[in-house]
Amino acid sequence: MGITMFATIEKCTSEGREKDTVVANLDGTLLRSRSSFPYFALVAFDLCGVLRLLFLLLASPLAGILYYFISESAGIQVLIFATFAGMKVSDIESAARSVLPKFYSEDLHPESWRVFSSCGTRCVLTANPRIMVEPFLKDYLGVDMVLGTEIEIYKGRATGFVRSPGVLVGKKKADALRKAYGEIQPEIGLGDSDSDIPFMTLCKECYWILSKPKVKAVTTNKLNKPIIFHDGRLVQRPTPLMALIIIFWIPFGFLLACVRLSTMSLLPMHLQYYAFWVIGIRLTIKGIPPPPIMKSGVLFVCCHRTLCDAVFLSAALGRSITAVTYSLSRFSEIIAPIKTVRLTRERASDTSIIKQLLKEGDLTIFPEGTTSREPYLLRFSSLFAELTDEIVPVAMVNKMSMFHGTTARGWKWMDMFFFFMNPRPTYEITFLNKLSHEFTCKSGKSSHEVANYIQKVIAEALSYECTTFTRKDKYMALAGNDGTVVKNP
Structure with a gap:
């Protein structure tokens, strides 16, 4: 009609x-x-x-x-x-x-x-x-x-x-x-x-x-503002057929996740790269992983995709790397196959903790302060930049076909389960060149300049955009008070 x-x-x-x-x-x-x-x-x-x-x-x-x-x-x-x-x-x-x-x-x-x-x-x-x-x-x-x-x-x-x-x-x-x-x-x-x-x-x-x-749908750049922060567990639109597949997959997927997490927690780190392929996890390594050095530890500065980032980084290196974090559930701490250390959010105290850990060996830090799914990087904290000149930027990207391995509103301790419930979860880790002397604080650069430079090189490696958003901004946006999106030039 x-x-x-x-x-x-x-x-x-x-x-x-x-x-x-x-x-x-x-x-x-x-x-x-x-x-x-x-x-x-x-x-x-x-x-x-x-x-x-x-x-x-x-x-x-x-x-x-x-x-x-x-x-x-x-x-x-x-x-x-x-x-x-x-x-x-x-x-x-x-x-x-x-x-x-x-x-x-x-x-x-x-x-x-x-x-x-x-x-x-x-x-x-x-x-x-x-x-x-x-x-x-x-x-x-x-x-x-x-x-x-x-x-x-x-x-x-x-x-x-x-x-x-x-x-x-x-x-x-x-x-x-x-x-x-x-x-x-x-x-x-x-x-x-x-x-x-x-x-x-x-x-x-x-x-x-x-x-x-x-x-073809409208491209998102034609909307009033870009959709940077979003939440939810499902990767694809759940049509009735997809919803049925999800319902039938979850019991099997949960058992598979338990097997994968047990393997990750119990096997020695130098065997995990090979074990991942056996249990259906794909880990791709690009660039040249740096060997351990004798005088002090290497600081690996990474973008933050999921709670598993540090574990996959350790598997790629073939050795256990300590990770510092602002928050981690007790359950995640128990099953983590690597050492994790909580930071206090007090700059003086955190500086002392990181310096001591670097004396003991290699260290991983995530200066975004929170996980993110989008093709953007949050503003990097400058805390780490003045503590060492042995800095290796690491670009990480993961792929999931059914469930997202991150959440902002739900149970964080379930993040790893959801990530490993995907039929074929994938991680791609790219080791970038170690910072040359001219881009470190010892050359006269400020800690903010060093942090911004590392954010820039990681974003370029991933074809991502940098933003001036912080961890706090992310949670304000998810709460409905996001203000205006402003990107770095």
Whole structure:
């Protein structure tokens, strides 16, 4: 019906729209995918684990039958109940800020975004819970108003039901638009299904988005700001098929992770490189690893990908290397096959600790202060730079196909399990040239200049970008107070 009523989005001009108001649906319109299941699944798994994901997957056939044959509203209500019932509202808000934006941004429809981004005032009408989609839409797409389904809340937890007027579909979208804009008629309406027609006809111009799931998504550099910090365990969008694979894999994957962690903890370090290949872990070494020196230890300065960085560095060197860290769970300390030393965050005390450790042998330090997944490096602490001139920068990158081995909001002690639960986890370690005398503090460089230089050479080796963000900035961003992204020139 909509195809014959309205022109397609390709026929809509985006020039001279700065003063226009655009109103768009989300799934199938702004996003390429018409299914919201993957986003519900991300929230279900990240906040409640595999059992909630299983519950959602079992409920999805009922949701599909209701949606396509009886009532769109009833089908979406089933997904909302299966996902949110009993969840803390604060946890849902946190996941909406830190987990979903990356996946939403990778699903943005190029033609819809071309028109949507050209307009001065932007509104989104969606059947999805507003609490789930609003952070992405406002922070990254510059949306002025989000009209979505409101969930019922009792004592800080979602009940799984929705508030009046119910799930926002069909005529209810049109009613919400009238309530928001009154007699003002928006210039452009964008939709993709018959249930969007009631609100589209309230707009001066209406454009239809045809289903083209294979169209390339908008590149993230066209968003209002880059998505640097995000969280969540899943690497891929959990479609129903992918969700089923994850559910069946987790019991086997957990046992496999236990075997891998036991091997890592019990075998001598010089055998671990070969053992990794036997148990399905790939370790690639580039550059020339430096031999141990007699007078003092070498300080390996590394970017920080996961809690396993120091172990893989030791395996690549064939000898155990002490690692300093600001925080480490008691469980991680127990199973770690290398010596780990906690720093105090007091510069004088930490300087003394590092100097003593360097007298005893080689040492690993992670000046970013926290793990990061993105193709960016956080600002390096300058603490280490003035303590020795035997500094070797090390660039690290890891690859995971199913689970991320880092988290900011979840149980940190589970990070190593999730990393080793991947079918074929991969680490690539690149040893860069030892700092020449002219780039050390002994040549007159300040500790900040040395730290910035090392950050730069590691970023270049990985084709990453440097940022001025710190560890503190990262956690502020994940908490929803991220300010403005500023990159080093």
